[in-house]
Amino acid sequence: MLVSQKIVNELYLNSWIDRHTRAVALEFTLYCLQENIFTYNMFLVEFPETGGAFVYYGIHPMNVYQHVGPMGLYTLACELIYIVYLVGFTVMLIVMIVQQKKAFFSDTWQVYDLVFVILGYVAIAMYLVRHVMTSQTMSVFKEDKKAFINFYHIALWNEMLVLLLGILCFMATLRLLNVLGYNKRIGTVVRVFKKAGSQLIWFSLFFTACFTIYCILGWLLFGAHLEYYKDIYTSLRTMFLSMIGKNRFTEMDNTCPYMAKIYFLLFIGFVVYLVLTMFLALLSKAIDDVHDEAKKDTGDEMVDFVLNKLKRLILVGKSVKHLGTLQSLICSVPCMMDLPFLVNVIV
Numbered sequence: 001m002l003v004s005q006k007i008v009n010e011l012y013l014n015s016w017i018d019r020h021t022r023a024v025a026l027e028f029t030l031y032c033l034q035e036n037i038f039t040y041n042m043f044l045v046e047f048p049e050t051g052g053a054f055v056y057y058g059i060h061p062m063n064v065y066q067h068v069g070p071m072g073l074y075t076l077a078c079e080l081i082y083i084v085y086l087v088g089f090t091v092m093l094i095v096m097i098v099q100q101k102k103a104f105f106s107d108t109w110q111v112y113d114l115v116f117v118i119l120g121y122v123a124i125a126m127y128l129v130r131h132v133m134t135s136q137t138m139s140v141f142k143e144d145k146k147a148f149i150n151f152y153h154i155a156l157w158n159e160m161l162v163l164l165l166g167i168l169c170f171m172a173t174l175r176l177l178n179v180l181g182y183n184k185r186i187g188t189v190v191r192v193f194k195k196a197g198s199q200l201i202w203f204s205l206f207f208t209a210c211f212t213i214y215c216i217l218g219w220l221l222f223g224a225h226l227e228y229y230k231d232i233y234t235s236l237r238t239m240f241l242s243m244i245g246k247n248r249f250t251e252m253d254n255t256c257p258y259m260a261k262i263y264f265l266l267f268i269g270f271v272v273y274l275v276l277t278m279f280l281a282l283l284s285k286a287i288d289d290v291h292d293e294a295k296k297d298t299g300d301e302m303v304d305f306v307l308n309k310l311k312r313l314i315l316v317g318k319s320v321k322h323l324g325t326l327q328s329l330i331c332s333v334p335c336m337m338d339l340p341f342l343v344n345v346i347v
Contacts, residue, residue: 003146004028022047029151036069038062040155054227060155064134086120093117109178116171123164130157188290196286203282207275214267215239221263225255243272 011017017024026043044056067076093114097104104110133154141149177190193200215235222229228238228248238248252260 022049027148027150027152029149036063036065038064038151038154040151042152060159062155062158064130064154064158082120083124086117086124089113090117109175112171112175116168116175119164119168119171123161123168126157126161126164130154130161133157191290191293192283192286195289196282199282200279203279207279210271210275211239212236214271218263221259222252222255226251239267242267243276 023044023046026041028041030039030041031037032039038061040058040060040062042056042058042060046054046056048054066072093110096110137149137151137154140147215232218229218239219232219235223231223235226248227234228251229235241247247264249260249264252264
């Protein structure tokens, strides 16, 4: 804190901050020893020529020392297992490409696996780049602990890596659902979206157009007064939160009462109720069709098939044992056995 205070005083005394200043940025990085987490913080105040001030901030937590403590060892083991799996899966795909050649790319799921493997290697490369950047930055920090060290590039690479890992987890989940699709209960979800696939594509185009129009309108009406509508991207995020109930109607109403009420009522009535009702109607129709098809399908599920096989094996074993006991009883009785006694023994 003393070093930071001296820097601020020096800037003020040498007139680095005056009436002509258009922006003041404050960047610093914190480290939590207990949680082993770095936090890059950036606060910016912009002073436009028209007056006033706009405040921006960014807080980026990141874990650059991932192999510390018991949890770090567990993370390292998981990373090694993933690398071994990725290498083995790569070898399998190469063998399949060599054997099938052009026919390999005709299967959608095989191309899906190929994209998954490529993204896996990209994630490993980004992980190594982040590790090298972190090592270089920390070496500079150790040389001069009072010098300013910028962690922005590390925070940026960390966010990109986390985003890519999220995409890989999502793709792995879809692949697992496809493998478990032999089960009727799990495969029903896939069949529903396949049934309504063409209709959902056209509906998504219509919904995207309507949603984008409302976001642009919100940006034009409230962008000059509210931070939540300052640009198109922020307007998209704000309107999406409004769809799930986290709206900013109070701020809108304070800024422009009449237009805010008209805009909000039209958005809720058209997008939330009408458009989403159309989406639910499409899904309901597809669910009914899949349910009717499932009633006609008399095939066993994978789990039921395995259980039925095991039951049959157990019953066959009991039948063979019972048959052997029956044969020993028949051989042990006299040849002149009367027919009623033989029937009783068999029963």
